Amino acid sequence: MPGYCYILTNKNKTVLYVGATTDLQRRISEHKNGKYKNAFSKRYNCTWLVYFEKFDIVKDAFAREKQLKAGNRKRKIDLINSINPKWNDLALEWRDSEE
Template sequence: MKPTGTHNYFVYILTNKNKTVLYVGVTEDLKERLYYHQNPISEHNRIPFTTKYACYYLVYFERFEDVSQAIDREKQIKKWSRTKKESLINATNPEWRFLNDEI
């Protein structure tokens, strides 16, 4: 068990190369999750959303120490309109640079 204050949970937004699709997720290990989005293991012959729409490019993330706060934030963002999600991304990444290599 990690000591208090050392937990890391991430809410993140991925997009495709043309920036036409947005995917919101939550994870404890962002670098590992990015790898699995790019190298998915198909379950029950189902193609994952991020594979189907080629959403591999990280454009936004937030870090949390509490998992319940991260999950609540993910749910909140998922309910937002595309315009509101774009505003969130633009606030910290106005050029929509792909941040994968910075993680």
């Protein structure tokens, strides 16, 4: 089963949240809709998908999540900037393609 590791931020780009999932679109929708009321991402309004990686095996996605969480903020910022220098919400592309 495939998996994804992802990074979210808030609209001011002051907080970073790292997560992993088997269904990226569903999970990002849950973040955006505040499904988990007491979650870190909800408390800090992390709803912008600014980075993600896809893995063939979900176990690898969770290992990458652990690796990124152990890293410092600068490494995460550099990673985001390498593929998304404007820090656009990548999930907006999904919504636009559904309309």
